[in-house]
Amino acid sequence: AQKVTQAQTEISVVEKEDVTLDCVYETRDTTYYLFWYKQPPSGELVFLIRRNSFDEQNEISGRYSWNFQKSTSSFNFTITASQVVDSAVYFCALSERYQTGANNLFFGTGTRLTVIP
Amino acid sequence: NAGVTQTPKFQVLKTGQSMTLQCAQDMNHEYMSWYRQDPGMGLRLIHYSVGAGITDQGEVPNGYNVSRSTTEDFPLRLLSAAPSQTSVYFCASRGSTNYGYTFGSGTRLTVV
Numbered sequence: 001a002q003k004v005t006q007a008q009t010e011i012s013v014v015e016k017e018d019v020t021l022d023c024v025y026e027t028r029d030t031t032y033y034l035f036w037y038k039q040p041p042s043g044e045l046v047f048l049i050r051r052n053s054f055d056e057q058n059e060i061s062g063r064y065s066w067n068f069q070k071s072t073s074s075f076n077f078t079i080t081a082s083q084v085v086d087s088a089v090y091f092c093a094l095s096e097r098y099q100t101g102a103n104n105l106f107f108g109t110g111t112r113l114t115v116i117p
Numbered sequence: 118n119a120g121v122t123q124t125p126k127f128q129v130l131k132t133g134q135s136m137t138l139q140c141a142q143d144m145n146h147e148y149m150s151w152y153r154q155d156p157g158m159g160l161r162l163i164h165y166s167v168g169a170g171i172t173d174q175g176e177v178p179n180g181y182n183v184s185r186s187t188t189e190d191f192p193l194r195l196l197s198a199a200p201s202q203t204s205v206y207f208c209a210s211r212g213s214t215n216y217g218y219t220f221g222s223g224t225r226l227t228v229v
Contacts, residue, residue, distance in 0.1 A: 035217055045207065047217035091159060103211075104150060104175065105218060107159035
């Protein structure tokens with residue numbers, strides 16, 4: 001069965017520090033997709049990135065970067081030079097291709113990041 | 118282009134009451150889902166639909182019904198509300214390219 005583990009429940013950093021949010025997943029499927037979502041204090045869910053299981057290239061988008069390693073079943077998210085606006089709950093999620101075609105998302109329990117000014 | 122629209126944003130129900138949470142999308146997406154978010158548990162799938170007329174159960178379907186009569190709408194019905202259904206409910210949709218699901222802004226439901 002699929003599983004997503006975000007072991008870090010809460011993290012606090014001082015502004016401008018770098019921070020890495022960990023995500024470990026389990027799946028029996030060979031084709032799957034990994035996601036990160038941001039949930040700011042306002043409550044909406046904001047899509048950040050999607051990765052498919054065949055693409056292990058790391059990705060950088062501004063201050064955000066993602067490290068996908070199939071060997072360790074991890075998809076970690078790093079924020080460089082954190083800012084107060086990065087304060088949010090971050091969710092890692094997995095969808096598996098073989099299931100029904102719906103590719104529903106299975107979420108981790110989230111990591112609450114607080115950036116202290 | 119409104120994306121995914123959920124109504125209401127807030128609702129208080131008494132135990133045993135029924136209600137329908139509305140979800141509509143204007144992106145012609147085939148796939149729609151309902152999730153509930155509870156503290157410390159992330160988001161869990163309630164029901165989902167792969168197209169009009171087709172629905173299926175997710176991880177936590179008990180106490181909820183859905184239907185999908187049109188591509189645009191996917192309402193979630195609580196037949197007899199219980200305090201355990203106090204939660205934040207999110208509706209989501211995606212097209213066939215499997216890029217990230219688009220989520221509605223959520224409905225905060227309290228059952229007293």
